[in-house]
Amino acid sequence: MTTISLKFSSAIQSKKSMPYLLILPAIIVILGVVLVPLLFSFYTSFTPFKLTKPDSLFVFIGFKNYIRIFSDMAFWEAFGRTVLFLAVVINLEFLLGLGIALMINKITHGQRVLRTIMMFPMMFSPILVGFQFKFIFNDNIGILNNALQSLGVTDQAIAWLVDRWLAFGAISFAEIWMSTSIFAILLLAGLFSMPQEPLEAAQVDGCNSWQIFKHITLPFIMPFAFIAMTIRSLDVARAYDIVDVMTGGGPAGRTELLWTMIARTGFDNANMGRANAMAYVSIILSILFTYYFFRKIIAARKAMGGDA
Amino acid sequence: MKKFKKIANWLATFAVMLIICIPGLWVVLSAFRPNREILAKPAVWIPEYLSFDNFYAIFGGGKALIAIPVPAYFINSIVIASTSTFVAIVIGMSGGYAFARFRFKFKNSIFLGLMLSRTVPGIALSLPLFMIWGRIGLIDTKMGMIIVYTALNIPFTIWLIDGFFRQIPKELSEAGQVDGCTRWQAFWKIEFPLAKSGIASAAIFAFLTSWNEYALASNLTRSTDSKTLPVGLMDFTAQFTIDWAGMSAMAVIIIVPALILTFIVQKHLISGLTFGGVKG
Numbered sequence: 379m380t381t382i383s384l385k386f387s388s389a390i391q392s393k394k395s396m397p398y399l400l401i402l403p404a405i406i407v408i409l410g411v412v413l414v415p416l417l418f419s420f421y422t423s424f425t426p427f428k429l430t431k432p433d434s435l436f437v438f439i440g441f442k443n444y445i446r447i448f449s450d451m452a453f454w455e456a457f458g459r460t461v462l463f464l465a466v467v468i469n470l471e472f473l474l475g476l477g478i479a480l481m482i483n484k485i486t487h488g489q490r491v492l493r494t495i496m497m498f499p500m501m502f503s504p505i506l507v508g509f510q511f512k513f514i515f516n517d518n519i520g521i522l523n524n525a526l527q528s529l530g531v532t533d534q535a536i537a538w539l540v541d542r543w544l545a546f547g548a549i550s551f552a553e554i555w556m557s558t559s560i561f562a563i564l565l566l567a568g569l570f571s572m573p574q575e576p577l578e579a580a581q582v583d584g585c586n587s588w589q590i591f592k593h594i595t596l597p598f599i600m601p602f603a604f605i606a607m608t609i610r611s612l613d614v615a616r617a618y619d620i621v622d623v624m625t626g627g628g629p630a631g632r633t634e635l636l637w638t639m640i641a642r643t644g645f646d647n648a649n650m651g652r653a654n655a656m657a658y659v660s661i662i663l664s665i666l667f668t669y670y671f672f673r674k675i676i677a678a679r680k681a682m683g684g685d686a
Numbered sequence: 687m688k689k690f691k692k693i694a695n696w697l698a699t700f701a702v703m704l705i706i707c708i709p710g711l712w713v714v715l716s717a718f719r720p721n722r723e724i725l726a727k728p729a730v731w732i733p734e735y736l737s738f739d740n741f742y743a744i745f746g747g748g749k750a751l752i753a754i755p756v757p758a759y760f761i762n763s764i765v766i767a768s769t770s771t772f773v774a775i776v777i778g779m780s781g782g783y784a785f786a787r788f789r790f791k792f793k794n795s796i797f798l799g800l801m802l803s804r805t806v807p808g809i810a811l812s813l814p815l816f817m818i819w820g821r822i823g824l825i826d827t828k829m830g831m832i833i834v835y836t837a838l839n840i841p842f843t844i845w846l847i848d849g850f851f852r853q854i855p856k857e858l859s860e861a862g863q864v865d866g867c868t869r870w871q872a873f874w875k876i877e878f879p880l881a882k883s884g885i886a887s888a889a890i891f892a893f894l895t896s897w898n899e900y901a902l903a904s905n906l907t908r909s910t911d912s913k914t915l916p917v918g919l920m921d922f923t924a925q926f927t928i929d930w931a932g933m934s935a936m937a938v939i940i941i942v943p944a945l946i947l948t949f950i951v952q953k954h955l956i957s958g959l960t961f962g963g964v965k966g
Binding site: 394396397398400401403404405407408410411412413414415416418419422478481482484485492493494495496497498499500501502503504505506509510511513514518519521524527528555559611612614615616618619622623637640641644645650653654657658660661664665667668669672 | 692695696698699702703705706707709710712713716724725727728729731777778780781783784785787788790793796798799800801802803804805806807808809810811812813814815816817818833834836837840841842844894897898899900901904905916919920923930933934937940941944945947948949952
């Protein structure tokens, strides 16, 4: 015992092990709550485990779950819809965020107030955003249909959350409403921190405003866009909350995303083995996504002369 | 021409702000209206009757359309969010300080590993946690949720606190140590007070993450013992009739604390995110 405690106290004193001791608690918690459960679910994805049949946890069936989901059209439909959804919302959020940042940057008075208003959607929990748009897009009592009918645009109630593509649009709108601010705020911070001399020099040299934007402004603020994208990529799966409230993946799977499909397979149908196999597909999707943007941030950090 | 551009810019900005504000304001307004007015056909645009009845109803007074134990959910949310925030900040401070002040082997890989743990979708993590928590008796307990949210908050807390410590020149604590402080004293007396407001905002972020989380909570909680407000909000949709007024009132109860906290941190939000990310 004494040798252990001696070793321990000398380890504390030695400068080399200090940083490891400081990060140890974080690593223990992450191991216990994230890594070990994920290893367990990785194992489960090779069993036919059903919550209703505890013994099935010990039956090894190899890649059967994966083969089963990869040959399931409903899975590919949900997967395709998820990828399309991410591509649409992230690109639109970036473009709209850039537009809003440029607009606010031009305004001379009241920037602070505008920035504060922009933070508004960021405080909303995804579940509230979902509820809010479920309310707005409701075909019977929603403000949108009520407005369209009062204005005489249509006398029919439009079934926003029932039609496949209208519902996709409504859900994307909710997601974009929630997250565009992150891009706008970070890009605005980038614009504020931009040095003015290169802009003036370019003007003197006769560049037009599009050339200045493309060759000076945009490269300067791109690292800020990458930060926003990294932050976003950390929580893309929050779309689960929105879809769960707005449509629950229905009607008849028409708005099913990968994440709602995992919940349905695992919890509603108690088919944990197959749900875990799907979950791994979603995890790999998220990790690739984040890793890509994280590399970009590291590169941007180096380019700006920081030490990574 | 220049003036025209300016006006166009101003109008476009105004339109954007309207799109941001109207949905939220509509929910707030509905929280004060009776269901019969919300459901009226043709639509009633100008509220004729505003009251606190919906709030009164969801807190157990008066007659609610669907009885939901909102006060219990509220207490669960407060207990779970604040405890997990406190633990995450203590652990995150120690970790963030290590990343900001030391050079060590595998530093970048450990940092990347921690961040990647955050990318795991909540719903994917909820499956194994449901199985394990079920076996060790943590399902539907506040303790179970506190542990999960602590882990959820650690990566981002480390990222932010790392950034705040990097803003403080190393030389300050070195000077303190030359003057006879131990490293520990130098930390508490010099570096911590300077990073304090940054750490406070990291705490608010962690609190908001736990306060707003749904995917994990909806699958790991099931009764008034541990259900949080976002999960409770879904109680309203369990039936065929949706109590829009009650749901709006509950939405207001969820949003108000978040609103206040975000206004407090908004200055640090931007500096924290960009500094921790870009300048390194």
